[in-house]
Amino acid sequence: MITTISLIIFGFLFFWLAWKRTDWGVAAIIVLLPSYLIRFKVMGFPSTLLEMMILLLFVAWLAKRLVFPQSEKINFSQFWWLGLLFLLSAVLAIFISPDLRAALGIFKAYFLEPLVFFFIFVNVIRSVPQIKLILWAIGISALFVSLIALWQYLNLIPSYEPWISETPKRVTSIFEYPNAVGLFLAPIAVLFLGIFLLAHTTGNYKNEKTKNKTNRFVLGVILFSLLAVVFSFSRGAILGILAGVVFFSFFSRYKKWIWSILILGTILSLIIPQSRSLIYEIVTFQDVSTDVRTVLWQGAWNLLKDRPLQGAGLAGFPEVYDQYRLIKHTELLLYPHNIILNFWTELGLAGLVIFIWLIVKFFIQGIKARAHRLMFDSNFSFSLPLALLGTMIAILVYGLVDAPYFKNDLSVFFWLVVGLMAVAGKIADNKIEMEKSFH
Structure with a gap:
């Protein structure tokens, strides 16, 4: 009651x-x-x-x-029709699924609701101050999750077993397993790394307190998110973050510093025996996590060779996969843990093609609008389209070894990133039109 x-x-x-x-x-x-x-x-x-x-x-x-x-009139962004096709592919996948009830739940939570949110987002968020509001909201959410993870690592609050008793111990924050921390925080960490690494300042701040508040907030989100990801020991998240940073290095004024740190980190990783041994096990597919994934991918590929068009249907992978899994694979997972295989098995070939089409459109829009800079506070500006491209790269790279879309929060965040790109592109186009009208 x-x-x-x-x-x-x-x-x-x-x-x-x-x-x-x-x-x-x-x-x-x-x-x-x-x-x-x-x-x-x-x-x-x-x-x-x-x-x-x-x-x-x-x-x-x-x-x-x-x-x-x-x-104001309803805004149908350049991504909306692809979103509708994406939704349609999910509708069709419902009827392919062997579990209709589960498929309807997945459709509602991972497709319908995120796209409803996206539609409202592009019709409500239209200005630079509103984008700044959204960035603050993203950062606050990340700080909340990160701080709980850090408190767990310091044994100030309890964490889930068996993760906290592992060596090294792994934090879960508010989630049920460590990788959920990386899945949530990695793209946010990259987004704020983009804000920092792509920033241009003139030093002409009208309000020193505003400057300090903004700097502390951005650096705080980066620091605490990175620590939480490290303490969750989510290797896919670390890989995704590194990919985003490498992308930013080509556009950042800190390029030499970024590459110096990356090279130094690589050398240290190869010198330290524990990290060198871990890298060797991963590269040679000898560690348990990598072995589970390679066996899972083989079984998923067997499934797709037999069902290339329809896949397994929404929420159908565990049941259908059981017919194709390798004998040595005893652990049944919800998804193949690879972004291509995830969408192919869930939505079929048509859904996968639409997803790839959406990503290509996203990158075209980002490259087109990359020169547009957002004033985050006073004279502090950065390229939001480039920051979003780096964020999507982190999601896709992490997606090579996990499922960075098929979760309630992750699917909404994915369409939030697409929505931010749509709004940034619209603002950039409006700015160009205004400049043309003055000539």
């Missing part, structure tokens, strides 16, 4: 916020992305706090459109 009352009160307050300031409602959802962990049932149907907020945000936005019809 208390839980129900609490949810009603929270829902009312969130709806009021979304009605008064829809952009603040969007920001609140971003801060509370991990709230999918708060689960409950509505008339017997499973739901989450994150889902409830997205639904209330949509209702508030739609109601405002109906009450105030003079609002």
